Each structure stands twice: as C-alpha cells, then as structure tokens.
Amino acid sequence: MDEAKTDGFKPNIVAIVCNWCTYIAADTAGVARMKYSPYVRIVRVMCSGRVDPQMVLWAFRHGADGVLICGCHPGDCHYKEGNYKAYRRYILLKRMVKQMGIDERRLRLEWISAGEAPRVKEVFNSFAEEIRSLGPLKLPVEAGSHE
Amino acid sequence: MSEGKPKIALYWCASCGGCEEAVVDLAEDLLKIAEKVDIVFWPVAIDAKKEDLEKLRDGEILVSFINGAIRLSEHEEMVKLLRRKSKLIVAYGSCSYMGGILSLANLYPREEILRYVAMEAPTVENPGETMFKEKTMINGVELELPRFLEKARPLDEIVEVDYYIPGCPPTPQVTLKAIETLLSGNLPPRGSVIGASDKSLCNECPLNSTKPEKLLVKKYKRLTHAEIDPEKCLLAQGIPCLGPVTRGGCNALCIKAGMPCTGCFGPLDGVVDYGGKAVSYLASILDVPPEKDAVLKALEGLPDPVGYLYKYSLAKSLLFRKRAER
Numbered sequence: 159m160d161e162a163k164t165d166g167f168k169p170n171i172v173a174i175v176c177n178w179c180t181y182i183a184a185d186t187a188g189v190a191r192m193k194y195s196p197y198v199r200i201v202r203v204m205c206s207g208r209v210d211p212q213m214v215l216w217a218f219r220h221g222a223d224g225v226l227i228c229g230c231h232p233g234d235c236h237y238k239e240g241n242y243k244a245y246r247r248y249i250l251l252k253r254m255v256k257q258m259g260i261d262e263r264r265l266r267l268e269w270i271s272a273g274e275a276p277r278v279k280e281v282f283n284s285f286a287e288e289i290r291s292l293g294p295l296k297l298p299v300e301a302g303s304h305e
Numbered sequence: 306m307s308e309g310k311p312k313i314a315l316y317w318c319a320s321c322g323g324c325e326e327a328v329v330d331l332a333e334d335l336l337k338i339a340e341k342v343d344i345v346f347w348p349v350a351i352d353a354k355k356e357d358l359e360k361l362r363d364g365e366i367l368v369s370f371i372n373g374a375i376r377l378s379e380h381e382e383m384v385k386l387l388r389r390k391s392k393l394i395v396a397y398g399s400c401s402y403m404g405g406i407l408s409l410a411n412l413y414p415r416e417e418i419l420r421y422v423a424m425e426a427p428t429v430e431n432p433g434e435t436m437f438k439e440k441t442m443i444n445g446v447e448l449e450l451p452r453f454l455e456k457a458r459p460l461d462e463i464v465e466v467d468y469y470i471p472g473c474p475p476t477p478q479v480t481l482k483a484i485e486t487l488l489s490g491n492l493p494p495r496g497s498v499i500g501a502s503d504k505s506l507c508n509e510c511p512l513n514s515t516k517p518e519k520l521l522v523k524k525y526k527r528l529t530h531a532e533i534d535p536e537k538c539l540l541a542q543g544i545p546c547l548g549p550v551t552r553g554g555c556n557a558l559c560i561k562a563g564m565p566c567t568g569c570f571g572p573l574d575g576v577v578d579y580g581g582k583a584v585s586y587l588a589s590i591l592d593v594p595p596e597k598d599a600v601l602k603a604l605e606g607l608p609d610p611v612g613y614l615y616k617y618s619l620a621k622s623l624l625f626r627k628r629a630e631r
Contacts, residue, residue, distance in 0.1 A: 207589075210581065210582070210585050211578075211581040211582075211584040211585050212576070212577055212578045212581035212582060212585070212623070214581075215578050215580075215581045215622070215623040215624060216577065216578070216623055218623070218624060219623040219624060232595050241595070242594075242595045243588070243589045245595040245600065246588035246589065246591050246593070246595070246600050247584060247585055247588040247589065249588070249597065249600045249601060249604065250584050250587065250588045250600075250604055250607070250610060251581075251584050251588075253604070253610050254580065254584060254610040254611055254614065255624075257412070257609070257610060257611040258412070258611060258622075258624050258625070259412070260624070297624055298411070298412075298624045298625050299624060299625050299626065299627060
C-alpha cells in the first residue's frame with residue numbers, strides 16, 4: 159500500500175477466519191503470491207460459529223481498529239449451521255458496539271469459500287482501506303478521562 | 306464496645322439504598338451477626354463519623370462492606386480511607402461489583418449528564434441556567450460539594466477489592482452466606498464472588514423442567530408487549546431471559562414473580578464480558594434464516610442491547626472497564 163496515502167496510520171486488523179474455507183483460500187492466495195494488506199492478522203478458528211462476541215470485543219479492547227469475521231457461504235458450513243449462528247451474532251453485536259460508540263463499519267462479516275483466493279485479497283484490501291479511512295479506534299473508556 | 310470482637314464497617318457510595326435495605330432485611334439474623342461483631346461505621350444506621358473512622362488503627366477493621374458505584378470525589382476519598390483501615394474490602398451489590406445500573410450513564414459525557422440534570426430534564430425549571438458548582442459563596446461562607454467524576458466506576462477500579470457479593474440487591478440469604486464465609490476464617494481465594502452460586506441461574510430455576518430439549522426462538526418479545534405464562538420457561542416463550550449467562554444464588558426470585566432474569570448477579574467465572582456472552586447465546590438460539598431483515602426482525606424485541614445486556618455491568622465491560630487485565 160502507498161505509504162503516503164495512509165498518512166502514516168497503520169491499522170491493526172484482526173481477521174477471524176474459518177478453517178474450512180477462508181483459511182484455505184488465504185493459504186492459496188499466499189501460495190499464488192497474491193499481495194494483500196499487511197495490516198490484516200489472521201486468526202484461524204474451526205468455524206465462524208466458534209467466534210464468541212467476547213473475542214471481537216477483546217480484539218477491539220486490545221488494539222484492533224477493525225475486526226473481520228470470515229466463514230463459509232450459507233449452506234456450505236462444515237458443521238451445517240455454524241455460519242448462520244455467526245451471522246445472527248454479528249447482526250446483534252454490530253448493533254451493540256454501535257451503541258457503545260464504535261463505528262459499525264469496524265466490524266465486518268464476509269463469506270469466502272476455499273476456492274475464492276482472489277476474493278480474500280479483495281476483501282482484506284477493501285476492509286483495510288475502509289479502516290484506514292476511519293482512522294484509529296477510540297475506545298469508549300478513553301472517551302472521557304477519569305481523574 | 307468490647308475489644309475481642311471483630312470490627313466491621315458498612316458504607317454506601319453511588320447507590321439507591323437498596324443494598325442498605327438488604328442488610329436490614331436480614332432481620333433477626335442481623336442480631337445474631339451483631340453478637341459476633343462490632344459495627345464501627347455504618348452511616349445509614351449508626352452515628353459514627355469520618356473522624357471516628359480516621360481514629361482507628363490501619364487494618365483494625367476486619368471487613369468493610371461497600372455498596373454503590375464510585376461517582377463522586379467523596380466516594381473515592383471514603384473508600385480509600387476504608388481500604389486503609391480494613392483487612393478485607395468486600396464489594397457489596399452489583400454497583401460496587403460491576404458499576405451497576407447507574408454506570409449506563411458512562412455512555413454519555415459528564416458535561417452532558419450535568420446539563421441534562423440541571424437544565425433539560427422535563428421536571429426541571431431553571432430559567433437562570435444555574436449549574437452545579439463545586440464551590441459556592443453564600444453570605445461570605447464558602448460551601449463545597451464533592452466533584453462529579455467523569456465516569457461511574459466499580460469499586461475495584463479505585464481500591465483493591467478482596468471479595469465480591471453480587472445482586473441488585475444481594476438477597477438476605479446471599480448476604481448471610483457471605484458473612485458466614487468471611488467470619489469462618491476459611492477464606493476462599495482473593496477476588497472470589499462469595500455468597501452466591503457458581504452455576505448459572507437456570508440450574509436453580511423452577512421452570513427449568515419446562516425448558517425444551519432444543520431451545521429455539523422465532524422472535525424476541527418485549528416485556529411490555531408479551532403475555533407471560535409464569536409456568537413455562539421464559540426463553541421458550543421468546544422472553545429474553547438472561548438466566549443462562551447469569552450467576553445463580555438468588556433462588557430465581559424474579560422468575561418466581563413472573564419476570565425474566567436481567568442479570569444482576571453478573572457473569573459466571575471465566576466470562577470476561579457479560580454482554581458479549583449474552584449476545585452470543587441470545588443470537589445463537591434464534592430460529593430464523595440468515596438474512597439481515599429476518600434477523601433484525603427477530604431482534605426487534607431487543608431495541609436497546611446495551612441497556613438490556615449490560616444493565617448492571619457496563620462499567621465492567623471490555624470496552625468500558627479501566628483496566629483490561631488479561
């Protein structure tokens with residue numbers, strides 16, 4: 159990414175990805191030497207249904223400027239319905255973090271299948287760009303200083 | 306006062322007084338406790354002043370029970386004094402433990418809260434726009450008010466806390482059990498929640514037997530819009546009851562009164578963020594297709610997720626707590 163364009167802001171982005179789809183796609187992307195944003199850190203979980211909202215809140219609390227959850231396309235979940243659970247949690251969690259003063263665009267969910275390596279690049283880059291334009295996350299706890 | 310009995314103190318910070326009421330609700334049991342201890346400081350019930358507290362040796366008090374969140378500079382000062390004078394500090398009740406209902410105010414900046422209370426609330430008439438002041442001169446005398454702090458804080462963000470007693474307010478049984486634990490000398494590990502259960506509320510809920518094998522909810526209902534069958538698991542009826550993620554020990558008082566659990570006993574051990582855990586299970590038991598509109602429609606009964614899921618614990622949430630210990 160063009161360093162001058164980022165104004166020096168290097169976002170921390172956590173991508174929590176499913177072992178059976180996005181992780182394989184990201185691996186393929188790597189083998190094919192596709193270049194994607196260096197600010198995305200991948201955390202592999204066995205299923206997007208494993209993503210506890212606490213993990214997302216934890217990531218935000220410990221320095222993530224954006225959190226991306228990636229799972230299998232609807233109907234393709236290795237465990238049948240883990241991604242559906244992930245989706246429902248995501249919708250409710252998005253509403254909740256918004257209420258807590260965090261821009262809801264900082265949390266995104268995408269379906270990327272094992273064969274969609276180019277989409278990994280596309281999604282990671284577009285999310286990184288969005289987070290970069292949003293700037294560093296300001297946590298609610300810092301919003302008012304406690305004396 | 307005899308020298309031999311252990312000394313205890315009780316204090317309130319930003320609280321509604323319900324926790325004090327809960328202590329009084331011990332009724333005859335309070336007399337039994339009073340036989341075993343000397344209550345040296347309890348602003349609600351006995352006439353001991355701050356000066357009396359200052360006269361005590363450091364660590365002379367065995368246990369101080371402190372309820373309420375920390376919202377004023379006065380609270381901060383008093384709990385620091387009590388910490389110095391006490392061997393053990395117990396956070397008593399949800400406000401002291403997790404920030405409580407009044408920590409929902411942490412969603413708003415301090416100035417906005419003060420302006421609303423002083424000028425904008427519908428019940429206020431303040432044409433001169435008089436604002437709260439920490440120092441006021443009246444007839445040549447300077448009067449002082451404590452400072453309203455930026456945020457409401459749980460007790461353990463101000464001083465070290467040894468034990469927590471949950472509840473809004475803690476029930477007499479929980480209080481009694483906790484006091485017995487403390488006086489027994491057989492103390493649990495520091496930082497434990499005492500007096501309550503270490504299993505979820507569902508475990509002791511009388512409606513647990515009516516819970517279906519697989520809980521599926523088509524749509525959450527708002528309490529105000531629902532007809533509740535008090536004999537059937539509330540979650541199965543679509544009422545967002547927080548029992549599954551809430552610590553038990555209250556004997557399901559709210560459920561017995563036909564109301565869902567709202568989570569005043571706080572999270573179970575091992576949970577780092579109560580609201581996050583609540584989001585997790587409330588969303589996972591929804592039985593709707595994975596489409597945005599369908600999910601949002603099913604969640605219409607939860608119009609205020611923060612207010613509902615962090616009702617007692619916003620100040621302790623991952624995004625609002627001051628210390629993010631691992």
